[in-house]
Amino acid sequence: MREFEYARARDGREAVALCEPGARYLGGGTNLVDLMRLGVETPARLVDVSRLPYDRIEAAPSGGGARIGAAVRNSDLAAHPVIRRRYPMLARAVLSGGSGQVRNMATVGGNLLQRTRCPYFQDVSKPCNKRHPGDGCPAIEGDHRNLAIIGHSDACVATHPSDMAVALAALDARVHVIGPGGERVVPMPGLHRLPGAEPGRDTVLEPGELITAIELPAPPPGRSVYRKVRERASFAFALVSVAALLGVDSAGVVRHCKIALGGVAHVPWRAARAEGALLGRTAGPDAYAAAADAELALARPLPRNAYKVTLARNLIVATLTELAP
Amino acid sequence: MAEITLRVNGVERSLSLDTRVSLLDLLREHLGLTGSKKGCDHGQCGACTVLIDGRRANACLALAVACDGLEITTVEGLADGEELHPLQAAFVECDAFQCGYCTPGQLCSAAGMLREPGPSAVTGDLTEDPALTAEEIRERMSGNLCRCGAYVNIVAAVHRVAAERAREVAGR
Structure with a gap:
């Protein structure tokens, strides 16, 4: 691991001031410390923001939204009574990510800002456009079985591994940020970016910007759930996951619909085409299959991950069928 | 280097450490508490699990310097004297x-x-x-x-x- 300075900020403003070029914010460290040990991340300074006073979950009265501090630990988010009742999709997504130990350490802000990655990115003996622009992407010719099928580029086919972010993208979360230029709000989806020709940039955040809170609007009426398919039953990244909310009226017509996919793209992928295909239609497996097909028409699978298109289609249909048969 | 103080199994410890030292290496190499094990050193195997302020965590992923002021319990601290946990x-x-x-x-x-x-x-x-x-x-x-x-x-x-x-x- 490269040498670095360590500084613990007392408030957000001090953290931003300490985050000079070459510095990185440290939350729970579950991704950053690992990447530093691998030699992938080499910050000159760590600014510890894990003890900043962004550690509360504030819920509006019944029927309202919620505000989640960026330093809230993943386990506390998933265990919160209001999150469990009002945003079951989010609680389930968080519980399906990492292990009990990792969820105790990982912060909400850090979960969003974990690196979009693949095994080649984590291996400094291999070329990687995300680490060194122009070096090439060995995953495109090599092992990309678990990598992106949608929105990727010739430069990068990595996926964003967060489960929580998939639920937040479906729930229209708003990410509150402070930085050298002041405060701003970044909508989800919209925080993460597709790789294009600049795969080194995972998000739209500028250097020195710090997430302080996640704001959740009141959930639309309907049932919601998060389903994740992986290679083993627990503590593994998604091959494909689906966060879905479905609100169906008494005539069986879809009135509210939010769908996002994990494991398929460089970003948590909001399935806007599928939503558009479902709204106003009669709920049922045929409509769900048509919606899934509308979304997955965008898919450009690689030679060894075409299975994910079928998997995503079947998972969307199964998840929506679970919510409203 | 960094100066830190933390409580390990109820005993206050003050150390001067390289910022790169993990909590796991602090326990094993600096304090001689070799109960916590290094398996993968990437947070994937759990052999290094300790309690930080009562909550389980992977000691290999925690930087020791970030644990300043915190309470650590290792496997050596689970038993009550001769009575097993x-x-x-x-x-x-x-x-x-x-x-x-x-x-x-x-x-x-x-x-x-x-x-x-x-x-x-x-x-x-x-x-x-x-x-x-x-x-x-x-x-x-x-x-x-x-x-x-x-x-x-x-x-x-x-x-x-x-x-x-x-x-x-x-x-x-």
Whole structure:
């Protein structure tokens, strides 16, 4: 691991001031410390923001939204009574990510800002456009079985591994940020970016910007759930996951619909085409299959991950069928 | 270098450390507490699990300098003098290990897990705090690998203690 300075900020403003070029914010460290040990991340300074006073979950009265501090630990988010009742999709997504130990350490802000990655990115003996622009992407010719099928580029086919972010993208979360230029709000989806020709940039955040809170609007009426398919039953990244909310009226017509996919793209992928295909239609497996097909028409699978298109289609249909048969 | 003070198994310790030292290396190399094991050093195997302020965490992923002022409990701190922690006794009674390398992490993980409220990924009704069935224990302990494959007896040992605790709570 490269040498670095360590500084613990007392408030957000001090953290931003300490985050000079070459510095990185440290939350729970579950991704950053690992990447530093691998030699992938080499910050000159760590600014510890894990003890900043962004550690509360504030819920509006019944029927309202919620505000989640960026330093809230993943386990506390998933265990919160209001999150469990009002945003079951989010609680389930968080519980399906990492292990009990990792969820105790990982912060909400850090979960969003974990690196979009693949095994080649984590291996400094291999070329990687995300680490060194122009070096090439060995995953495109090599092992990309678990990598992106949608929105990727010739430069990068990595996926964003967060489960929580998939639920937040479906729930229209708003990410509150402070930085050298002041405060701003970044909508989800919209925080993460597709790789294009600049795969080194995972998000739209500028250097020195710090997430302080996640704001959740009141959930639309309907049932919601998060389903994740992986290679083993627990503590593994998604091959494909689906966060879905479905609100169906008494005539069986879809009135509210939010769908996002994990494991398929460089970003948590909001399935806007599928939503558009479902709204106003009669709920049922045929409509769900048509919606899934509308979304997955965008898919450009690689030679060894075409299975994910079928998997995503079947998972969307199964998840929506679970919510409203 | 950084100056830090933390409490380890109830004893205050002040050290001067390189910022790169992990909590795991602090415990093993600087304090001689070799109960916590280094398996993968990437947060994937759980052999290094300790309790930080009472909550289980991977000591390999924690920077020691970031633990300044915190309370650490390792496997050496679980027993009460000569009296084994109930989980330790249950592991012996249930034959919940073969080589023993993962055991300190399994014990600390289980000790933390038994105090964690709320549902898990396999809980049906999210609004309930479910009973710790074998299925719940397997999910909640998935951050601890056992390459000997002693899982059946590990689950039995943890289940025994979880059931005792549930009976105690019900009896109050």
